[in-house]
Amino acid sequence: MTTLTSTTADTVMPLAARDAGAGFLTATGQTARRTALQYLRTPQLLLMPPILGALFLFIFRYIFGGAISTGTDIDYVDFLVSGFLVQTVLWTAMNIPAGVAEDAASGVYDRLRSLPIPRAAVMAGRSLADTALNSWAIAVTAILGVAVGFRTHADPASIVVAFALILAAIYAFTWVFISLGLVARNAQAAQAMATLIVVPPTFVSNAFVPIDSMPGWLQDFAANQPVSVIINAVRSLMLGGTDAAGVGHSTGYWVALSLAWCLGIIAVFSGLAVARFARTR
Amino acid sequence: MTPIVEARGLTKRFGTVEALAGLDLTAESGHVTALLGPNGAGKTTFISAVATLLRPDGGELRVAGIDVTSEPQRVRRVIGLAGQFASVEPAMTGRENLEFVGRLFGLDRRGARSAAAAVLDRIGLTDDANRLVRTYSGGMRRRLDLGASLVGRPQLLLLDEPTSGLDPRSRIELWDAIRNLVADGTDVLLTTQYLEEADQLARDVVIIDRGRVIAAGTPDELKDRAGRDVIEVRPRAAGDLPAVEGILTAVAAEAPRCDLDTSRVSVAADGGADQLTVVVRLLDERGIAVDDVGVRRPSLDEVFLTLTGRGAAPSTADHADPTSDAA
Numbered sequence: 001m002t003t004l005t006s007t008t009a010d011t012v013m014p015l016a017a018r019d020a021g022a023g024f025l026t027a028t029g030q031t032a033r034r035t036a037l038q039y040l041r042t043p044q045l046l047l048m049p050p051i052l053g054a055l056f057l058f059i060f061r062y063i064f065g066g067a068i069s070t071g072t073d074i075d076y077v078d079f080l081v082s083g084f085l086v087q088t089v090l091w092t093a094m095n096i097p098a099g100v101a102e103d104a105a106s107g108v109y110d111r112l113r114s115l116p117i118p119r120a121a122v123m124a125g126r127s128l129a130d131t132a133l134n135s136w137a138i139a140v141t142a143i144l145g146v147a148v149g150f151r152t153h154a155d156p157a158s159i160v161v162a163f164a165l166i167l168a169a170i171y172a173f174t175w176v177f178i179s180l181g182l183v184a185r186n187a188q189a190a191q192a193m194a195t196l197i198v199v200p201p202t203f204v205s206n207a208f209v210p211i212d213s214m215p216g217w218l219q220d221f222a223a224n225q226p227v228s229v230i231i232n233a234v235r236s237l238m239l240g241g242t243d244a245a246g247v248g249h250s251t252g253y254w255v256a257l258s259l260a261w262c263l264g265i266i267a268v269f270s271g272l273a274v275a276r277f278a279r280t281r
Numbered sequence: 282m283t284p285i286v287e288a289r290g291l292t293k294r295f296g297t298v299e300a301l302a303g304l305d306l307t308a309e310s311g312h313v314t315a316l317l318g319p320n321g322a323g324k325t326t327f328i329s330a331v332a333t334l335l336r337p338d339g340g341e342l343r344v345a346g347i348d349v350t351s352e353p354q355r356v357r358r359v360i361g362l363a364g365q366f367a368s369v370e371p372a373m374t375g376r377e378n379l380e381f382v383g384r385l386f387g388l389d390r391r392g393a394r395s396a397a398a399a400v401l402d403r404i405g406l407t408d409d410a411n412r413l414v415r416t417y418s419g420g421m422r423r424r425l426d427l428g429a430s431l432v433g434r435p436q437l438l439l440l441d442e443p444t445s446g447l448d449p450r451s452r453i454e455l456w457d458a459i460r461n462l463v464a465d466g467t468d469v470l471l472t473t474q475y476l477e478e479a480d481q482l483a484r485d486v487v488i489i490d491r492g493r494v495i496a497a498g499t500p501d502e503l504k505d506r507a508g509r510d511v512i513e514v515r516p517r518a519a520g521d522l523p524a525v526e527g528i529l530t531a532v533a534a535e536a537p538r539c540d541l542d543t544s545r546v547s548v549a550a551d552g553g554a555d556q557l558t559v560v561v562r563l564l565d566e567r568g569i570a571v572d573d574v575g576v577r578r579p580s581l582d583e584v585f586l587t588l589t590g591r592g593a594a595p596s597t598a599d600h601a602d603p604t605s606d607a608a
Contacts, residue, residue, distance in 0.1 A: 020387050021358065021385060021386055021387045022384055022386065023387075026384060026385075027385055030381055030384045030385055034370055034373065034381055037370070037372050037373055037377070038370065040372075041372040041373075041413065042372055105366075106366055106368055107364040107365065107366035107368030108369075110332070110334055110362065110364055111362055111364065111368045111382075111429065111430075112385070113332075113333070114333060114334060114357060114360060114361075115357060115382070115385050115433075116386070280333065280334065280335055280336045281334070281335040281336065
């Protein structure tokens, strides 16, 4: 019986396979699938980000919105939704570090590190799955944005570019929060640190209010931090040009600057995450 | 024949804690080697080094003749790791978990599917294969974790405290699974805090304390070195205690100990089983009814007390567990 089992196993396991583990693409696909299944089969993880997004959207649209002046001809709902989509990227990504820290603590990462696969693939897979989850939350938020009154007269191409830019931002910020999860001691600490990283750039930005309404000492940070830069790009793409959006420079300028930020963030934080994950203590 | 694991003067320091302090160890191919020691002894650190998860500060470490520091990727093709924590994904089914690991070992879809099926059969989880692991019991998760380390058909299986925290039945089931593997020719290096576990599974036991090997041998050799057997008698009637004490005094070289609370008389006995035969005959001749009589071998605590001069209680080096830094 024992012999029989081992013979079966021999035939299912080609000798060549024992000499080489999975390549980068297979390993990335498999680890992405694993994280995606975690999300799909844990409805809270799947539904909470869009629900939280909807809650915030309604609060700003219907509670604070009436008291906020955009300082231009733009309706507040148009101003809000075009910025809201970008800052939602961070709020959704906030869930990543806890999941990463949990994987690290549960021993899953130890097993993956002990396998004959490129270690960078594990992180690449994670980033893809998280980008997919975040994109879903953004898609729901965009639909809700239209439902609460957002209207655009921009040409379809600009809208496509706007969403492509948001996708780039999702991917970039995913790496920030993966890195955070890897350095956190546990899921709880990761969650707390994530909140601390999300709140300043989302609120001290042009997402909810025009930057000139803030005190001078805050304006420099508010105007130049990446979330505001990306919002300027998305807003001017969605509202039909920089004049309509009241964002100073040209649309091209903001898009280029946003892409530079995204690439910079990806370069720094994917490097950090991979180095941290792959390091042999 | 090349030893499956060979360590020479292995050192590893975490801050001020010396987790491995010049560890020498040779594990032969063809059977189970158990690393036995209290928390913080360096067991997990050593397993992690063998599993290429951490780099030793000094010394030499070879797995199947391959140097772990210079060729970790080759070592990873030889080993399978199952940790202290069941590192399986709760949101996937048992089958999906195994296929996932199979794919990472380089199997194609079909190969992974049949390898997973074969492993499920072997660990007795075929009937529960399509259930999400989050519905599994602790014992089933641990068996699946063991299975996951087998999908790649490793030459060397590394098990870090495979049964800690399991109930007795699950523990026995896991032991059976491990025994079957060895019968099929997989080498196993496992860590445990339980002498009984080492006794059940291993032919060679290596006792580790404070990052060093303090004794090595078969379980029986170690118990012989660790202390003497104890003959213990529990008479049915408490009134027989003095009579039992008399018998043991006559048989053994030392004065027996009488514990009135538990109605037990015990005495250290060098002759073990032979002396027990005499004791049983004498009890029978005098017509003393007993609830229990037997030779008790030394426990891990006693082994430790003898070999180190202190008990096997968790030491202050407990935080040397490298997993605490993994997060």
